[in-house]
Amino acid sequence: MNDGGPLVFDGHNDVLSKLFRAGGMAQIDGFLTGRDGAIDLPKARAGGFGGGFFAVYVPSPMDRAFRMSEMDKPSYDLPLPESVEWEDALPVAVAQVAILLEMERRGALVVCRTVADIRAAMDAGKMAAIFHIEGAEAIDADLHMLDVFHAAGLRSIGPVWSRPTIFGHGVPFRFPSGPDTGDGLTDLGLRLVRRCNELGIMLDLSHLNEAGFWDVARQSSAPLVASHSNVHAICPHSRNLTDRQLAAIAESRGLVGLNFAVAFLREDGRMAADVPLSQVMRHLDHLIGILGEDGVALGSDYDGAVVPEDLTTVAGLPKLKQAMKEHGYGDDLIRKLCHENWLRVLEATWRA
Numbered sequence: 528m529n530d531g532g533p534l535v536f537d538g539h540n541d542v543l544s545k546l547f548r549a550g551g552m553a554q555i556d557g558f559l560t561g562r563d564g565a566i567d568l569p570k571a572r573a574g575g576f577g578g579g580f581f582a583v584y585v586p587s588p589m590d591r592a593f594r595m596s597e598m599d600k601p602s603y604d605l606p607l608p609e610s611v612e613w614e615d616a617l618p619v620a621v622a623q624v625a626i627l628l629e630m631e632r633r634g635a636l637v638v639c640r641t642v643a644d645i646r647a648a649m650d651a652g653k654m655a656a657i658f659h660i661e662g663a664e665a666i667d668a669d670l671h672m673l674d675v676f677h678a679a680g681l682r683s684i685g686p687v688w689s690r691p692t693i694f695g696h697g698v699p700f701r702f703p704s705g706p707d708t709g710d711g712l713t714d715l716g717l718r719l720v721r722r723c724n725e726l727g728i729m730l731d732l733s734h735l736n737e738a739g740f741w742d743v744a745r746q747s748s749a750p751l752v753a754s755h756s757n758v759h760a761i762c763p764h765s766r767n768l769t770d771r772q773l774a775a776i777a778e779s780r781g782l783v784g785l786n787f788a789v790a791f792l793r794e795d796g797r798m799a800a801d802v803p804l805s806q807v808m809r810h811l812d813h814l815i816g817i818l819g820e821d822g823v824a825l826g827s828d829y830d831g832a833v834v835p836e837d838l839t840t841v842a843g844l845p846k847l848k849q850a851m852k853e854h855g856y857g858d859d860l861i862r863k864l865c866h867e868n869w870l871r872v873l874e875a876t877w878r879a
Contacts, residue, residue: 540582
């Protein structure tokens with residue numbers, strides 16, 4: 528099915544937490560040979576998936592079936608899960624990092640620490656992986672674990688996954704709603720921003736509430752990035768970005784990765800997969816209109832969300848590239864959206 532077009536480098540997936548919950552190391556064989564999920568090596572080869580951000584995420588005990596059923600209603604306001612203590616989060620995070628490193632040892636992917644690493648992996652036909660943390664519960668107040676994880680390859684972090692951390696506050700899963708839902712970063716959160724700037728770790732604004740977004744915008748010296756977020760003007764979900772936020776990201780020469788999660792694509796905010804690719808293009812058009820052709824990329828949320836029927840796995844990515852072409856996007860723009868824009872913003876953020 529691979530169309531031979533540009534490889535896709537993607538801003539967010541939840542493969543690691545999904546493998547962890549399914550049995551951990553024993554699940555790596557399925558990633559190599561084929562598994563019941565959105566991303567594995569055979570599907571990646573079929574769909575031209577070159578790699579992306581592999582998130583380390585500590586699950587909440589919220590009933591997934593309950594969340595899915597609530598988000599299929601005309602409006603909803605799911606309660607935020609309780610905070611996860613550092614002592615509980617750390618072993619889960621370490622176990623997922625171990626899965627990532629074992630996947631590299633077995634040839635499933637290459638953990639990349641520089642943009643040169645990403646280009647070399649994709650040129651060699653290997654999956655390029657960025658070690659990302661979604662929700663900083665595993666980082667202690669002294670930030671010692673930030674340095675330890677950075678030494679292990681961490682190059683991107685989101686201070687929160689919706690639930691509060693010692694660093695800040697996230698948005699609830701609420702529709703309709705704006706992202707202005709509470710307090711911003713704590714003093715520890717501001718310290719985290721400064722230390723990430725020093726280390727060259729990308730700060731991910733997806734899941735942060737609006738107050739936290741503006742705190743990062745004021746404090747950070749790096750381009751602003753939301754790895755998997757969409758347009759609030761089209762879908763008024765708390766997880767999506769307002770035009771004012773998008774303009775701030777554009778001013779910083781940052782980037783937004785388009786999220787495939789259907790609840791953030793649909794105008795009605797429902798968790799229903801019957802979303803045409805024309806709706807995806809509406810979000811891309813709006814993002815490009817504010818951020819420009821260099822400020823938009825993809826951030827699928829594969830293996831962590833319900834996605835459009837045409838894009839159920841990475842094997843379907845050629846359909847999205849074809850939709851871009853039929854929509855009138857030229858080859859240069861499609862290449863930027865597929866991977867070059869991610870490499871540009873990472874080059875401006877990371878330190879060698």
